[in-house]
Amino acid sequence: MKTKNAVARKAVQAVKLPSLPQRPLRGARRESRRGDSTRLSILNAAERCFAQNGFDGVSLRTITEVAGVDLALVNYHFGSKDNLLREVIARRAKVVHEDRVRALEMARHEADASSPSIEAIVTAFLEPLLRRLSNGDAGWHHYSRLISQLDVLPKFTGLTGDVLDPTALHFINALRLALPKASPQSIYWGYMFLIGSMVQVISATGRIERLSRGLCRSGDIEGALHRLIPFISAGLRALGRQAE
Amino acid sequence: MKTKNAVARKAVQAVKLPSLPQRPLRGARRESRRGDSTRLSILNAAERCFAQNGFDGVSLRTITEVAGVDLALVNYHFGSKDNLLREVIARRAKVVHEDRVRALEMARHEADASSPSIEAIVTAFLEPLLRRLSNGDAGWHHYSRLISQLDVLPKFTGLTGDVLDPTALHFINALRLALPKASPQSIYWGYMFLIGSMVQVISATGRIERLSRGLCRSGDIEGALHRLIPFISAGLRALGRQAE
DNA sequence: ATTGATTTTCATTGAATGTTGAAATTGACT
DNA sequence: AGTCAATTTCAACATTCAATGAAAATCAAT
Numbered sequence: 001m002k003t004k005n006a007v008a009r010k011a012v013q014a015v016k017l018p019s020l021p022q023r024p025l026r027g028a029r030r031e032s033r034r035g036d037s038t039r040l041s042i043l044n045a046a047e048r049c050f051a052q053n054g055f056d057g058v059s060l061r062t063i064t065e066v067a068g069v070d071l072a073l074v075n076y077h078f079g080s081k082d083n084l085l086r087e088v089i090a091r092r093a094k095v096v097h098e099d100r101v102r103a104l105e106m107a108r109h110e111a112d113a114s115s116p117s118i119e120a121i122v123t124a125f126l127e128p129l130l131r132r133l134s135n136g137d138a139g140w141h142h143y144s145r146l147i148s149q150l151d152v153l154p155k156f157t158g159l160t161g162d163v164l165d166p167t168a169l170h171f172i173n174a175l176r177l178a179l180p181k182a183s184p185q186s187i188y189w190g191y192m193f194l195i196g197s198m199v200q201v202i203s204a205t206g207r208i209e210r211l212s213r214g215l216c217r218s219g220d221i222e223g224a225l226h227r228l229i230p231f232i233s234a235g236l237r238a239l240g241r242q243a244e
Numbered sequence: 245m246k247t248k249n250a251v252a253r254k255a256v257q258a259v260k261l262p263s264l265p266q267r268p269l270r271g272a273r274r275e276s277r278r279g280d281s282t283r284l285s286i287l288n289a290a291e292r293c294f295a296q297n298g299f300d301g302v303s304l305r306t307i308t309e310v311a312g313v314d315l316a317l318v319n320y321h322f323g324s325k326d327n328l329l330r331e332v333i334a335r336r337a338k339v340v341h342e343d344r345v346r347a348l349e350m351a352r353h354e355a356d357a358s359s360p361s362i363e364a365i366v367t368a369f370l371e372p373l374l375r376r377l378s379n380g381d382a383g384w385h386h387y388s389r390l391i392s393q394l395d396v397l398p399k400f401t402g403l404t405g406d407v408l409d410p411t412a413l414h415f416i417n418a419l420r421l422a423l424p425k426a427s428p429q430s431i432y433w434g435y436m437f438l439i440g441s442m443v444q445v446i447s448a449t450g451r452i453e454r455l456s457r458g459l460c461r462s463g464d465i466e467g468a469l470h471r472l473i474p475f476i477s478a479g480l481r482a483l484g485r486q487a488e
Numbered sequence: 489a490t491t492g493a494t495t496t497t498c499a500t501t502g503a504a505t506g507t508t509g510a511a512a513t514t515g516a517c518t
Numbered sequence: 519a520g521t522c523a524a525t526t527t528c529a530a531c532a533t534t535c536a537a538t539g540a541a542a543a544t545c546a547a548t
Contacts, residue, residue, distance in 0.1 A: 034545075035495055053399055056300035059535060070497055075537060077495095148396045152447045154389070155297055161454055168455055188456040189471040193441040197479075200440035203396045210405055211412055212432040227433040230486060231479035235441075238478030239471055278515075279525055303505065314527055319507060321525095 039077050041067040044139060047088050051142035054149055055085055055156075086159060089150070092143045093163045099128035100167055104174055115177045118233045125171050126198060126228060133202065134221040144202035151199060168195075179240035186239040194232050201228060283321050285311040288383060291332050295386035298393055299329055299400075330403060333394070336387045337407045343372035344411055348418055359421045362477045369415050370442060370472060377446065378465040388446035395443060412439075423484035430483040438476050445472060 045067035049058040060081055064071045078084040103124035107116040116124075132140040147164075150156040172191050179187065204218040216223065289311035293302040304325055308315045322328040347368035351360040360368075376384040391408075394400040416435050423431065448462040460467065 033494080038495080051398075054298060054300055054397055056298055057399065060537090061535080071536090072498080072538080073496070081536065145396075145398070149393070151451075152389075152392045152396055152443065152449065153298055154295075154449050155301065157449050157451060157454075161451070165455060172455065184456070185460050185467065186471050188452055188460045189468060190475065191455070192444040192452055193472065193475050196440035196442070196444035197437040198440070199396065199443070200436040205396065205398055205401050207395075207401060207405065208432055208436055210401075211409065211416065211435070212428070216429050216432045223429065224433060227430050227483055227486075228437065230482045231434065231437050234482030235475035235479040238474045242471075242474060277524080282525080304507090305504080315506095316508080316528080317526070325506065 035077060038067075038069055038073055041069055042074055042077060042084070043088055043091060046084050047139055047142045047146065050085065050088065051145040051149075055081075060084075089143070089146065089159065089163055092140065093147075096129050097167045100125055101170060103128055104171065116174070118175075118178055118236050119229060121171065121174050121178055122194065122229055122232050122236070125194070126225065129202065130198075130221050130225055134219075141204065145204060148199045148203035151195070175236065179236065182236075182240040182242065186242060190236045190239045193235060197228060197232055279317075279321060282311075282313055282317055285313055286318055286321060286328070287332055287335060290328050291383060291386045291390065294329065294332065295389040295393075299325075333387070333390065333403065333407055336384065337391075340373050341411045344369055345414060347372055348415065360418070362419075362422050362480050363473060365415065365418050365422055366438065366473055366476050366480070369438070370469065373446065374442075374465050374469055378463075385448065389448060392443045392447035395439070419480065423480065426480075426484040426486065430486060434480045434483045437479060441472060441476055 042063065046058075046063045049063050049066060052058075060074050061071055063084075064074060074081070074084060078087060104116075104121065107120040107124050110116070111120065129140075129144065133144060147160070150160045151164075168191060172187055175191065176182075176184070176187050179190075182190070201218075201221075201224045206218055208216045208218055286307065290302075290307045293307050293310060296302075304318050305315055307328075308318060318325070318328060322331060348360075348365065351364040351368050354360070355364065373384075373388065377388060391404070394404045395408075412435060416431055419435065420426075420428070420431050423434075426434070445462075445465070445468045450462055452460045452462055
């Protein structure tokens with residue numbers, strides 16, 4: 001029934017969405033349309049609200065209130081709450097993916113003929129996202145916390161899979177080349193552990209402040225990276241040394 | 245406004261909960277009361293539902309339907325949905341905490357005068373929970389997935405803090421003794437990474453099946469532990485070696 | 489000024505939410 | 519049989535939810 005609803009909704013939405021002009025109608029390369037700022041406000045508000053209270057913990061009413069726009073505009077611009085979430089994620093995931101792939105290619109270039117070091121691979125994966133967290137843009141913070149939540153909720157694996165798996169497979173392949181003696185299974189598990197460690201940093205729940213009584217701070221990305229990269233690299237290398 | 249509602253609800257609930265007899269009224273050491281099986285059904289159903297769809301993604305109606313009991317019984321036995329969640333978690337967290345502390349004491353005993361090895365500490369932390377996941381009891385599976393979700397949601401840090409922080413501080417202290425050269429900050433971060441890696445295993449979202457195209461399985465706890473312990477141990481040791 | 493598509497507003501839909509009060513039932517005790 | 523508290527049932531409560539339909543407004547192009 002749930003799937004049927006989703007399908008029905010999707011079908012309706014495909015029909016009812018405003019017809020986006022596929023190519024610029026006018027001379028300018030890209031014509032900025034009237035509703036663009038509305039779309040942006042909604043995306044940003046949704047990102048913040050979803051991150052704070054989870055997808056099901058926030059209503060479209062709250063989101064539109066934060067965005068300062070009318071409730072009905074969500075369904076006009078995005079079709080449904082589900083689709084709003086998808087666009088919130090896709091927007092930034094695209095950026096991070098491209099940066100990560102580029103960073104990895106750079107590392108490969110520097111490594112010449114051989115494979116880049118584990119540290120280089122891990123850094124190429126972590127920095128594109130983590131560096132943005134210390135750049136003052138709260139949006140990236142919210143996006144990170146949202147990803148952390150979806151990563152762990154079974155009902156969203158479809159969504160996160162579509163968006164994040166390409167990056168994952170890209171880096172899993174790089175790790176395989178860098179750890180030729182590790183079994184394929186160890187590589188996959190190692191990648192999961194990598195993700196998990198990173199998620200603890202980007203989810204920024206404030207737990208480390210509480211545990212350390214203020215000695216460590218969730219927002220101290222430099223401090224986190226300074227430990228995260230050695231931790232993961234040493235862990236992965238240990239998997240590469242393993243007798244199987 | 246939201247906080248005010250929560251406070252009001254809590255106050256009401258404190259007044260309206262059925263007066264639980266503090267000590268056994270009759271001869272038997274512990275008199276099993278009539279509603280106990282109802283309580284259990286609700287706890288188990290809530291555990292399963294929360295794990296699958298998240299706290300806000302499930303209604304009390306769904307939970308009581310799964311439990312096969314009347315809707316009103318949730319508020320009769322637990323006072324509120326919030327409190328139901330708390331009891332769902334506390335029930336199993338208590339068991340795991342005791343097992344972990346006991347396992348750590350055992351490791352200390354075996355290590356004689358010196359500190360237990362990193363492997364021993366990490367194992368003492370991981371096994372009490374992970375071993376239960378391969379013992380057929382689906383409840384532990386649901387509990388683990390639920391913990392994974394709450395761990396990453398800001399709005400539940402109060403709850404998870406109350407329940408999980410004592411264990412955390414216990415093991416952080418053990419790690420400090422085992423890694424005398426590591427800075428306190430590195431220990432705290434290391435513990436966070438440990439948690440993160442573990443969460444990726446116990447959240448069991450099926451992602452590793454998809455990424456590895458069936459080569460690895462989320463349910464393969466032995467395989468996961470076989471990589472998780474070396475990964476984390478090597479990572480922590482690297483933090484201990486770090487120049488600071 | 490008029491057209492016509494895009495965007496916004498407003499009112500409302502039907503369903504689902506957590507919670508509650510009052511009556512009915514149960515079962516162990518006198 | 520009768521008592522009484524614990525438990526269960528049933529029917530509602532007032533909100534809130536996502537989504538929609540139709541009218542109003544906006545604005546560039548003719």
